[in-house]
Amino acid sequence: MPSILISNQFLAARTGSELHVLTLARLFSRAGWDVTCFTLLYGHPLQADFERDGIHVVTLGSESLLSDHYDVLFAQHRIVAEHLWNIDRISFGKVIVSALGFITSAEEPPAFYPKADGFVFVSEETRDHVRSNVALGDMPVMVFPNYAPSEYFEVSRRLPERPRRVCVLSNHPPRELHELAVLGPTRDIEIDLFGYETTSVEVTPELVSQYDVVVSIGRTAQPCLAAGIPFYCYDQFGGPGYITPENVARHAYNNFSGRSEQTKRSSEELLDDLMAGYAGATGGTEELRALAREEYDLNALFARLSSFIEGIPASPDNRHRPPASYETISADYVTRYEFLKVMDRFFGTARSTTATRRTTSRRSARRSSGTDTTASSPLTFVPAWARAIGQCALTPILHRAFAGCSPAPACHRTVLPTSMMGTSFSPTTPSTSLPRRSRSPLWQSSLTKRPCRRVRNRTTTHHETSPSTRIAS
Numbered sequence: 001m002p003s004i005l006i007s008n009q010f011l012a013a014r015t016g017s018e019l020h021v022l023t024l025a026r027l028f029s030r031a032g033w034d035v036t037c038f039t040l041l042y043g044h045p046l047q048a049d050f051e052r053d054g055i056h057v058v059t060l061g062s063e064s065l066l067s068d069h070y071d072v073l074f075a076q077h078r079i080v081a082e083h084l085w086n087i088d089r090i091s092f093g094k095v096i097v098s099a100l101g102f103i104t105s106a107e108e109p110p111a112f113y114p115k116a117d118g119f120v121f122v123s124e125e126t127r128d129h130v131r132s133n134v135a136l137g138d139m140p141v142m143v144f145p146n147y148a149p150s151e152y153f154e155v156s157r158r159l160p161e162r163p164r165r166v167c168v169l170s171n172h173p174p175r176e177l178h179e180l181a182v183l184g185p186t187r188d189i190e191i192d193l194f195g196y197e198t199t200s201v202e203v204t205p206e207l208v209s210q211y212d213v214v215v216s217i218g219r220t221a222q223p224c225l226a227a228g229i230p231f232y233c234y235d236q237f238g239g240p241g242y243i244t245p246e247n248v249a250r251h252a253y254n255n256f257s258g259r260s261e262q263t264k265r266s267s268e269e270l271l272d273d274l275m276a277g278y279a280g281a282t283g284g285t286e287e288l289r290a291l292a293r294e295e296y297d298l299n300a301l302f303a304r305l306s307s308f309i310e311g312i313p314a315s316p317d318n319r320h321r322p323p324a325s326y327e328t329i330s331a332d333y334v335t336r337y338e339f340l341k342v343m344d345r346f347f348g349t350a351r352s353t354t355a356t357r358r359t360t361s362r363r364s365a366r367r368s369s370g371t372d373t374t375a376s377s378p379l380t381f382v383p384a385w386a387r388a389i390g391q392c393a394l395t396p397i398l399h400r401a402f403a404g405c406s407p408a409p410a411c412h413r414t415v416l417p418t419s420m421m422g423t424s425f426s427p428t429t430p431s432t433s434l435p436r437r438s439r440s441p442l443w444q445s446s447l448t449k450r451p452c453r454r455v456r457n458r459t460t461t462h463h464e465t466s467p468s469t470r471i472a473s
Helices: 016-030 046-052 078-085 124-133 150-154 175-187 218-227 248-253 267-276 278-283 285-295 298-310 331-347 354-368 384-402 442-448
Strands: 003-011 034-042 056-059 069-076 091-099 118-121 141-143 165-169 190-194 213-216 231-235 238-242 326-329 414-417 453-456 461-464
Touching: 003 016, 003 046, 003 078, 016 034, 016 046, 016 069, 016 218, 016 298, 034 046, 034 078, 069 078, 091 124, 118 124, 118 298, 124 141, 141 298, 150 218, 150 285, 165 175, 175 190, 175 267, 213 218, 218 231, 218 285, 238 278, 267 278, 278 285
Parallel strands: 003 034, 003 069, 034 056, 069 091, 091 118, 118 141, 165 190, 165 213, 213 231
Antiparallel strands: 231 238, 326 414, 453 461
16 A cells, blocks of 8 residues: 655644645545644644544654555655654655645745656646746656535526526635625625634535535635536735636636736725626636536646656655755654744634624524534634634733743653744744734744745755754754
């Protein structure tokens, strides 16, 4: 039985990379592979999915549970991949680097990329960006785009003449999408906002088929195209609006991220565009559905990925010493990291608006009548100002408690590129000091959003921070 080790920073929330790992792990497992995933943080709701499918997950500090050899290392997210690479007792038959983007430093190619056996990119845009910055030479590469599971092609639904139910799926909604949820009922349109800041839900064919339009970006596009549901591409970067047969190729190049046409709109302009372009969007759904079946069918894409990996010859396991510009990460660091995540999960920030509260109030009414069973945060219905006060009051107290953690044993430590060391975890610095409308959850942005000075060494590019922001070993 072939074995594969898949790395990812986190396996906890319903975000793009985490859901991607879950999907790949399921597919490799069903294909007869022995699958192991390695992550820094492992938790619910995704933990329940991994456990239900019997997928083995190992976390930082439990490296002794890893085998001595894996046929394939599927290296995703730089910090975790480099840690696995530097565990000397583990050998790999093949090393495949997976690049899901290029926006954050975590998505940069790992330092050992010259010794990798192949690259897998999520989009042509990511492939071209990496090629323009990294010398890949004749290394085998493949574009494995976001996909549509086969059950989405079975959705059959007759669309109305005008949109009456709109679904907004976003883990980082800009203000205008919050306001859109309030404005919708004024035109007899029900708008539900799902995501990290409100209610996290599993995206399924049953969910998207309830709506006349889905507003989102990224990995949500392909399932909607496959289901024949009009897809409106808009989120934190703005976006082009409705995806049509005429513009689908141009926006697919950028992974339907909205970066291909960063047009920002007000909530009124968004609603007007949703209404005005709906007839044209519904007219192209069948053509887009056929395109999705040809290019985004998950089973066909996984067959290509399997052939790509199998076609790469196994290479000797080469090793290198970690660059001197790396820092040491200990259990103390990870515990504080988990703390920021917990605080953001339960207290949120003042960015939750009236639009979000009204959306969840409508959902509460449906839940009480038995028509909505989605789970929400324990503090969903607490006013934003009350959550903000609670966060400000409790963060310094609990942070001091977390600060007393003892470091991990030497054998459980991992190296961390200084590009990820951009934040001081001082007990007196509450997480509310971060920007009010951070682009990502506090527990992610606190590590990746602080600017730092770039330096270069002979092997790769790192980010160097001031000594006050480094975590002692």
